[in-house]
Amino acid sequence: MPLGTPITSTAPAAPGTQRPPEYYADKTLRYQDYTYSPDVRSVQCYMATGQPNEVFQPAVVPLGQSSAITLDFDVLGDQSQRYTAKLIHCDVDWQPSLLTDMQFLTEINEFTVTDYRVGTGTKAPYFHYRLRAPNVRLSGNYLWVVQTPAGVPLLSRRLLVYESRVNVSLKPGIVIGGQERFTLQQLDFAVSYGNVELVNPVVEVKTVLRQNFRWDNARYGLRPTFVRDAERRLDYQYFNFENAFPGLSEYRFFDTRSLLSVGIGVLHVDPRAAPVSTVLLQPEVSRNGTAYNQYVDANGQRVFESREYGNGATNADYADVTFQLKAAQPAPGPVYVFGALTDWQLKDEFRLRYDEAKQLYTGHALLKQGYYNYDFAVAGASGTAPNETYFEGTHYETENQYDLLVYYRPPGTRADLLIGYQAVDMNSRQ
Structure with missing residues (x-):
């Protein structure tokens, strides 16, 4: 079986299927x-x-x-x-x-x-x-x-x-800083609990703030900065960027919904290649230090579809997709393709290799036909979030989605309940 060869097999894997x-x-x-x-x-x-x-x-x-x-x-x-x-x-x-x-x-x-x-x-x-x-x-x-x-x-x-047991107010804030106000996006929020009895809300209410529904860079452990007992309200307004995220840039994208023609972001397609078609993407360059470029993206997500045969679930084929990134010198750490296509993880099969003579990072992965968002991330020290700004830059104008999760464990119980939720768009284009 040329594809899906078990990792214990000694048979050579097909192009695009080799995985550590x-x-x-x-x-x-x-x-x-x-x-x-x-x-x-x-x-x-x-x-x-x-x-x-x-x-x-x-x-x-x-x-x-x-x-x-x-x-x-x-x-x-x-x-x-x-x-x-x-x-x-x-x-x-x-x-x-x-x-x-x-x-x-x-x-x-x-x-x-x-x-x-x-x-x-x-x-x-x-x-x-x-x-x-x-x-x-x-x-x-x-x-x-x-x-x-x-x-x-x-x-x-x-x-x-x-559940909607508390009222959640999540809204874009103003970054208090110098250069940071051009690069970061801040979210201020409050939790009003007038309709529910919380024994010790300052300690027992826990919040999680996410960007684009990601878990890898979510903000945990945010404590209220103001407690308004009379109003039964907790305010979270920080001044040291605890609730701020790099805005980054709109995600890069490519379209492989057709393997018979060249889609946007694609340089070359070979539908006759075996065992699967091959796709060579356009060479990308660093966007760090460049002006913000506005366009509509999918915030790192992807959708599967076949332009020729319709239903993406069962008609979309797989292709060996090669990524290219021009760089005059190696990054300070390993470079990866990053996004929902990698589960927001630095996966070895999406790691790029640097050719010093060509000044080019390349790597390939087996991907289903569709429209993809992604960016390039540099791995840092163990336990730290990937560095996406090195190649992508960061702008406060970028459109991103944020959501807030509010948890509470009632006394004497054994479960953290999710008692409040709200999502908000930053710089929405609607």
Whole structure:
């Protein structure tokens, strides 16, 4: 089987499928968005709305609507497999809570994945799987795990179920600083709890602030700067950039929805290549230090589609996509392609190699046909967020989405409830 070769195989892998085995070798369940098999591709977890581009909606729903959360993924290979899924209730820090299954579910916590279809008319053989989340009793953090019959995890995705028990006010703020006011985006927020009895809100209310629904650079541990007891309100207004994010630039993009013609961002396509078509993207350059360039992007996301055959779920093929980045000198650390296509992680298969003679970074990955957003990130010290500003620059004018999660654990209980949620657009183009 040319694609989806197990990592233990000694057979040579097809172009675009070579992946370092260490990333997939450890099958220990991680309480984060993660893929445990090199055969699993094109994972999307979102709130189904029935509207165009619903895949851009995050996996965040009100209590009572968790069945709207949908999980799509492909498994490379020419044989369908039997998979099951389960939910794990987690605390605010994404560790398993002490709740039993029946305390947050009304049914047995094992759901067979029965909705699957074979890829049609594609060079790369694959099966496309889809499932909906079950209804849950409690708000909070949930980890959705798909696993084999032997209990080996295949993939995991985070999803959020919230209640509107407190009023959340999230709005763009003004950065107090010098040069920072041109590069950072600040979010001020407040939590009003007049309708709910919170015993010790200053200590027990916990907040998480996210940019573009990412977890890798989320702001944790933000404490209220003002406590208004009479108004039953917590204000969060900081002056040392604790609640500020680099605005970055609008995401780079390319279009491979057609493999018979050259899409935007693409330099060359070879549909006759074997075992899969090859795509060479246009050479990119650093945008650090350049003026802000306004255009509409998808905030790092991607959508799968085939212009020739229609349905992206089962008609879109896979291609070996080569990225190019011009650089006069090597970056201060390893360089990666970064975005939703990498689960917002620095994955080895998306690492670029530098050719000093050509002054060019290149790398390739196996990707499904579609429209993609991405940027280039430089790895820093272990435990630090990737440095996206090195090649992308940062501007306060950039359009980004932010959301705020408000958690509370009632005294004597064993679960962190998600009691408030709000999302806001910064520099919306609507």
